[in-house]
Amino acid sequence: MNAVHTPSEWRVERRSDTDVELILTGDWDAENSARMDPQPVLEEIRQCRGTRRVRLTAKELGRWDSVLMVFLITVIDGCREEQLEVDTAGLPEGIRALLDLSYAVPERAGARRGKVRTPWLAEIGNSALRLWDGGKAFTLFLGEVAFAFAASAAGRARFRRIDLWLNIQECGPSAVPIVTLISLLVGLILAFVGAVQLALFGAQIYIADLVALGMTREMGALMTAIIMAGRTGASFAAQIGTMNVNQEISALRVMGFAPLEFLVLPRMLALILVMPVLCLYADLMGIIGGGLVTISFFDVSLTQYINRTREAAHLADVFVGLAKCTVFGILIAVAGCLRGMQCGRSASAVGDAATSAVVTSIVFIVVSDSIITLICDRLGI
Amino acid sequence: MTEPVITVENLTMAYGDFLIQRDLSFTINRGDIFIIMGGSGCGKSTLLMHLIGLQQPAKGEVFYGGQNFWQTDPQERQKIMRRIGVLFQSGALLSSMTLAENIALPVAEFTDLTPPQIRKIVSYKLALVGLAGFEDYYPSEISGGMQKRAGLARAMALDPEILYFDEPSAGLDPISAKLLDDLIQGLRDSLGATIVMVTHELPSIFAIGTNSVFLDPETKTAIAAGPPKQLLAESKDPKVIRFLTRDAREPGETPMPDPVLDAGASL
Secondary structure (H helix, E strand, O other), X not given: OOOOOOOOEEEEEEOOOOEEEEEEEEEEOXXXXXXXXXXXXXXXXXXXXXXXXXXXXXXXXXXXXXXXXXXXXXXXXXXXXXXOEEEEEEOXXXXXXXXXXXXXXXXXXXXXXXXXXXXXXXXXXXXXXXXXXXXHHHHHHHHHHHHHHHHHHOOOOOOOHHHHHHHHHHHOHHHHHHHHHHHXXXXXXXXXXXXXXXXXXXXXXXXXXXXXXXXXXXXXXXXXXHHHHHHHHHHHHHHHHHHHHOOHHHHHHHOOOOHHXXXXXXXXXXXXXXXXXXXXXXXXXXXXXHHHHHHHHOOOOHHHHHHHHHHXXXXXXXXXXXXXXXXXXXXXXXXXXXXXXXXXXXXXXXXXXXXXXXXXXXHHHHHHHHHHHHHHHHHOO | OOOEEEEEEEXXXXXXXXXXXXXXXXXXXXXXXXXXXXXXXOOHHHHHHHHOOOOOOOEEEEEEOOEEOOOOOHHHHHHHXXXXXXXXXXXXXXXXXXXXXXXXXXXXXHOOOXXXXXXXXXXXXXXXOOOOOOOOOOHHHOOHHHHHHHHHHHHOOOOOOEEEEEOOOOOOOXXXXXXXXXXXXXXXXXXXXXXXXXXXXXXXXXXHOOEEEEEEOOOOEEEEEOOHHHHHHHOOOHHHHHHXXXXXXXXXXXXXXXXHHHHXXXX
């Protein structure tokens, strides 16, 4: 590469009463762009009184690139604003061709977007409207899902049975390792937290109560749901979102399949079937985790722990947990599938859909958990 | 023998307040290879969406035979849609299923054939589009052109009376595009199907199109209709002529022979 730079130069010369010549010399490229402000050029052209025509010449031009083109376009636009005729015949052919190309298709009226600044009050109003629209879309989706369920109960829903089994496999057995780990550790933590306080009164044996009730009524369901929201909810949204991007959902519609039945039903059924089982398993793992701590550190025997757990946890507690977990499963599937169906048509939209699915499911889970806990409290379950 | 299969009357298409095309009226006859053409962004694909029931018209009517497609009840509409097959721009195969499963999907759902019979039909359809032996491949494992042909096999799975194509040769090399054109023509001749194609590939338009409508993005309506060759010979509209002759010049300048088009037209 030629390392020697000739600095870019321009000068404006008067040729006749009405003609002005703008002469460009030197290298006009990105490495050499300091002296390329077009405004002084326009100033100087304006100062030549009586000018009607501007000739552009570049006999001793060195290297040039888009920097020169931008410079020339600004100069030409400036001259045309002043009603001056521009003569480009003195420019090299390549430059002239590029200039012709850039002026060939006029800017489409109304195509330019410009930055629209929304006042903050309007922004708040818009968010409220979006929230309202989101609520409406969610309610509509819930209604359609209910119809799809009714259709499937009547045996009219169209989806492939194999899809149901694949989804069960994907949501259930594949999630067992992570559910094992998390619920074991949550049981362990529950035991430790309780033990510190209970040991003050010499009541270590009640750690078993704490763990058993905590896991079965609350933590088993909640932890399973949060794992599944991150694991399965996000994957539902991404799968359905990608299908949307690829026109697969349009293709299904044209072939006469309702996407809600074909895509949403098997996923939702799979979660409804799998969640209680996973929750039961998480309860068991949590109680084992709590037991490990209690037996090894707090002077309680295995038999004592088991007996105490049996007395503390009732079938009703387990059922409350399972019921919660089933509700969470439905909510995760609804959030995941809804976000997938709403997905836009780009790669980033799929990512947004997955993120939004997880956030939505976790909000749903925690809110519905509070509501169910409140109801159970009032009913005395 | 001209029996109208699809009649469009005063169709106006819009996204909310944004008008795409207005007052479209045309008729597609049995056995036609009907071309919907026009520059990029004029609403060709949107018109297709209206014809195949994915998008509701803002105004106007679409008739299939004597039935008003958008006014009839959903069950009737489903029945009409059972008679059409669509090849989407990208093929739109379900990516989680093999080619065989993709093609078997509508067959298994809407007929009472046994699994071995379905398997045979699938193999036959794949063979028709030149993909014999690719039953157990996933769409991601084959090339774009093959995906398109597999999409065509799926569109034909239920022996539809009307086949829709959304830019069938976009993204294909000239030879594959020509083969696809031949295939489309062959299908029309042997199956007696009616074909509706959205395209702006001049070679395809002239080689196989028997009738057409030309959508203009500026006036937002159809500015020409008729057999493409006849349009080229008789149309007075400079926009249509420039499109059909690949001429970028403003009207009034002397047109020059275009080597690319000449090569295409002689295919």
